[in-house]
Amino acid sequence: MRRLPRIALILLCVAYLMPGLLGRGPWKSADIAAFGYMAELARSTEGLSRWLDPTLLGLRPETPALIPYWIGAWAIKIAPVWINPDLAVRIAFALLLWGTLASTWYAVYYLARTTQAQPVAFAFGGEARPTDYARAIADGALLALIASLGLAQLGHETTPALAQLFFASQLFYGVAALPYHRLAPSIALVVGACGMTLSGGPTVGLALGTGCVVFLALDRRRRARDDVSDDEPGYGIGAIAAIFGATLLAGLLAAWLDLLQWKIQLPGSLPGQSVRSELRSQAKLLLWFTWPAWPLAVWTLWRWRRQLGARHVALPLWFALVPLAATWTTNFSERSLLLALPAFATLAAFALPTFRRSVAALVDWFTLLFFSGTAILIWVIWIAMQTGFPAKTAANVAKLAPGFVPHFSITALVFAIVATIAWAWLVRWRTGRHRAALWKTLVLPGGGAALCWMLLMTLWLPVLDYARSYAPQVRAIVDRVGQPACMSELALSRPHIAALRHHGQINLQPLLGGPACPWMVVSPEAIGRLHTLVNLESWSLIGTLRRPTSPSDDLLLYQRRTGS
Numbered sequence: 001m002r003r004l005p006r007i008a009l010i011l012l013c014v015a016y017l018m019p020g021l022l023g024r025g026p027w028k029s030a031d032i033a034a035f036g037y038m039a040e041l042a043r044s045t046e047g048l049s050r051w052l053d054p055t056l057l058g059l060r061p062e063t064p065a066l067i068p069y070w071i072g073a074w075a076i077k078i079a080p081v082w083i084n085p086d087l088a089v090r091i092a093f094a095l096l097l098w099g100t101l102a103s104t105w106y107a108v109y110y111l112a113r114t115t116q117a118q119p120v121a122f123a124f125g126g127e128a129r130p131t132d133y134a135r136a137i138a139d140g141a142l143l144a145l146i147a148s149l150g151l152a153q154l155g156h157e158t159t160p161a162l163a164q165l166f167f168a169s170q171l172f173y174g175v176a177a178l179p180y181h182r183l184a185p186s187i188a189l190v191v192g193a194c195g196m197t198l199s200g201g202p203t204v205g206l207a208l209g210t211g212c213v214v215f216l217a218l219d220r221r222r223r224a225r226d227d228v229s230d231d232e233p234g235y236g237i238g239a240i241a242a243i244f245g246a247t248l249l250a251g252l253l254a255a256w257l258d259l260l261q262w263k264i265q266l267p268g269s270l271p272g273q274s275v276r277s278e279l280r281s282q283a284k285l286l287l288w289f290t291w292p293a294w295p296l297a298v299w300t301l302w303r304w305r306r307q308l309g310a311r312h313v314a315l316p317l318w319f320a321l322v323p324l325a326a327t328w329t330t331n332f333s334e335r336s337l338l339l340a341l342p343a344f345a346t347l348a349a350f351a352l353p354t355f356r357r358s359v360a361a362l363v364d365w366f367t368l369l370f371f372s373g374t375a376i377l378i379w380v381i382w383i384a385m386q387t388g389f390p391a392k393t394a395a396n397v398a399k400l401a402p403g404f405v406p407h408f409s410i411t412a413l414v415f416a417i418v419a420t421i422a423w424a425w426l427v428r429w430r431t432g433r434h435r436a437a438l439w440k441t442l443v444l445p446g447g448g449a450a451l452c453w454m455l456l457m458t459l460w461l462p463v464l465d466y467a468r469s470y471a472p473q474v475r476a477i478v479d480r481v482g483q484p485a486c487m488s489e490l491a492l493s494r495p496h497i498a499a500l501r502h503h504g505q506i507n508l509q510p511l512l513g514g515p516a517c518p519w520m521v522v523s524p525e526a527i528g529r530l531h532t533l534v535n536l537e538s539w540s541l542i543g544t545l546r547r548p549t550s551p552s553d554d555l556l557l558y559q560r561r562t563g564s
Contacts, residue, residue, distance in 0.1 A: 003132065004139040004439050013101055015419070016146050016450045017094050019457030020156050023412075025503065026086050027468040028553075029495040030335075031157045036498025037061055038072025038089055038158070052257070057489070057497050057508055061160075063332075064259050065200035068163040071096075086158075086502070093158045096166040100155075103169035103188070104145055104342040105138045107176040108349055112137040117312035119353060133438075140439040141342075141349035143446030144296065148341045150289035152453050154334065160200040161335035167195030168339045171205070172319050175212045175243060176311075179233035186242045193250035202254040204339060207322045209247030215314055216240045222309070282328055289337050292367070292445050296348035303354040312350060319343035352438045360441045368427060371448025375420065375455055382416075382459040397463065403548045404466045412458040419454040423447060466548070470499030473547040473555065477521065478504045480542060480557060486517040490533070491526035496555065520558040527556065537561075 026032035037054045044050045054061060054069045061069070072089040079088035111117060112134035119133065145151065154161055171192030177185040196205025216235040223234050254260050287294065297320070304313050320343035326336040355363075384393035385406040398404070426447045430440065456464065466472060477500070481487065488511040489497065500506045500521070509515055511533065520539060522530060530536065539558040547553040 003135050004143075004437070004443075009139065009142065012146065012446060012450055013098065013142075015454055017097060019415075019454045020461070021087065021090050021094060023461050024465040025469050025471055026158065026498070027465075028470060028550075029493070030159045030161075032470060032498045032502070033494040034061075034068065034157075034159045035072065035086055035089055036494060036501060037069045038076060039085055039498070039502060041069055041073035042076040042085070056494055058510065059494055059497070061200075062494070063160045063200035065160040065163070065198065066257075067195055067198040068158075068160040068200070071163065072158060089158045090156075093162050094156075096162055097155050100166045100169045100342065101142060101145065103166075103173040104345060105142045107169070107173040107342070108141040108346050109134045109138040110173075110177040110180055111312040111315065111346065112350075113180070114311050116307055116310040117350065136438040137349045137352065140352050140442050141345045143439060143442035144293045144348040145341060145345035147442065147445035147449045148289075148293050148345065149291050149449070150334065150338060151341055152449065154338050156453075159335070161332075161338050163199040164196060164201040164204075164335075165338050165341070167192045167199055167205070168201070168208070168319070168323075169342050170195065171208055171212075172315075172342055174246075175216075175315060178239045178242065179235055182238070182242075186246075189242055189246040190249065193246040194253055197250045197254045197259060198257075200259075201339070202250065202259050204322055204326050204336070206247060206251055206254070207325075208319060209243060209250065211318045211322065212315070213240060213244050213247060215318065216243060218309075219311065282333065285333055285337065286324075286327070289334065290341065290344050292363075293341070293344040293348040296351040297344050299354070300347045300351040304350065313347070316343040316346035320347065348442075352441055355441060363441050364430060364444055367444040367448055371423075371444070371452060372427075374448075374452050375423065378452065378455045378459060379416075379420075385463065401463050401467050401549055403472065404463055407462060409458075409462075412461065416455050416458045419451050419458075423451045468549075469503075470495065470547060470553075471503045473545055473553065474499050474503035474506075476545050477555070477557060478506070480545075481506075481519050481559075484518050486515055488514055488517040488520040489522070490520070490530065491523040492521065492555075493523065496523075496553070516560075518560050520560070522556040522558065524554050524556060 026035040033056075036056045040056055041051060041054055051070065051073075052066065054066070071092050075088040075092035076085045079085070079091075083091075113130055117134075117137075118130055155165070169192075170188045174185040174188035174192055178189075193205050193209050196202060196208075217240060220235050220240065290297075300313070301308070301317070304310070307313060308317070320340045323336050323338075323340035323343075326339075327333050330336055380390070381393055381397065384390055385397055386408060388394045426443065430444055483505070484507075486507045486509045487500075489500075489508050490511040492500075492508075497508060500508055508521075509517055511520065520534075524544075538561055540561055542557040542559050545555045545557055
């Protein structure tokens with residue numbers, strides 16, 4: 001059984017993790033909002049009380065999380081002065097994504113070592129060794145996780161969702177590895193369960209832990225009933241106690257900190273929404289967000305349908321169903337579904353041993369066409385931005401990002417060329433004759449996802465940063481007001497508050513109860529009641545400042561009249 005070379009796997013992970021760290025700021029809207037809370041904590045001098053109740057100009061986070069903001073604040077505090085605070089936070093969260101990839105690999109490795117997951121032994125020997133087979137399956141799972149479309153953007157943001165993904169993967173690894181080891185999986189269980197509670201996902205964490213306790217008890221009962229051989233490690237009383245204890249500790253922590261506040265919101269429950277349209281929207285999200293893992297996961301459930309109670313199928317299935325339930329019953333659809341990606345990748349990996357050569361070839365050709373076509377499209381649009389040809393493409397970019405001025409970067413071009421050459425080499429290797437390897441079917445999906453992310457974060461990074469950042473809007477405000485002693489605000493969103501504080505270094509103060517500032521910035525949503533709060537004769541409307549790529553993010557700027 002051929003393993004994927006470690007150096008190749010590590011380089012692929014690095015190529016997926018590193019792009020986007022440099023050359024950009026926090027993006028709208030969850031990214032910049034979460035960073036705002038982290039920066040406020042890093043500047044806070046109020047002690048432990050503020051760390052247990054983070055606020056941004058008096059506003060609490062939409063997600064009742066603590067650990068993600070602590071991680072970001074600590075990263076800002078310990079970073080050298082020459083590292084920007086937002087870069088320090090992105091580095092810390094990139095390490096969380098790295099931990100997610102590593103935890104998923106090891107979880108699948110231990111699941112694949114179970115007897116029921118192993119291939120049937122040949123009559124005269126010659127089959128793969130259990131550890132080699134497990135490593136090949138784990139390699140495939142990691143490739144499937146990197147290839148998942150939903151991981152690309154959310155996996156590179158600095159939001160509580162990425163922290164939840166890391167802690168969920170820790171919980172997954174702890175349950176999978178507990179029959180083989182005790183210390184490291186037990187620590188991972190506690191870290192995962194408590195981390196889910198403190199990162200805004202207590203309900204999902206408690207549901208995952210409770211389901212694992214039930215499964216372990218049933219698995220232990222099945223092994224005793226069927227008199228399973230002791231050659232395969234199983235879950236003993238100590239393992240069940242470890243998972244139960246970690247879940248109980250997480251529940252007590254959630255109750256003590258009053259974090260169990262996740263409101264159920266069924267499809268169609270909001271005014272103006274129909275159940276049918278909401279279900280259609282959720283189905284579309286599921287199909288593209290988990291692509292290309294979900295077709296392989298469905299195939300696994302079909303081919304292993306007689307062993308759905310087996311450890312290597314039941315555990316990832318449960319870790320997929322719980323986030324799916326959260327996706328369909330809350331308004332955090334994408335970020336809840338993100339937690340299911342390691343489980344989907346695991347199920348996809350166990351489809352690999354059951355593939356026929358024709359099916360593997362179909363996956364290869366589809367992947368080759370999809371990612372090669374996407375890469376060509378990225379290059380064509382970049383050339384249009386730099387040269388103006390094709391003219392229609394350049395005009396479309398100018399229409400979507402008005403005011404953007406392209407600039408050339410030789411460093412970005414070199415990285416993009418190297419990534420494209422590496423993709424061409426990978427395609428040539430995959431289509432050549434070589435020894436059979438289970439993971440080879442997922443090499444092109446994983447490599448293609450890394451290629452496209454690299455191209456986007458090199459060739460398209462300036463225009464993407466311009467389109468998704470609040471920096472242009474904040475610069476327009478700073479050009480008008482300079483650096484005043486303070487600026488009053490009314491009804492600004494969390495992302496706008498964080499952006500004005502970070503990009504403009506503006507001392508925002510609440511309009512009601514705050515000091516008398518010479519400038520005032522107001523959300524258009526509050527314009528109808530503004531006259532009831534201030535005397536408009538004392539203020540002059542300077543203008544409406546827009547974010548170039550989103551008119552819905554308008555801000556109204558007022559200046560206090562002299563003598564008022």
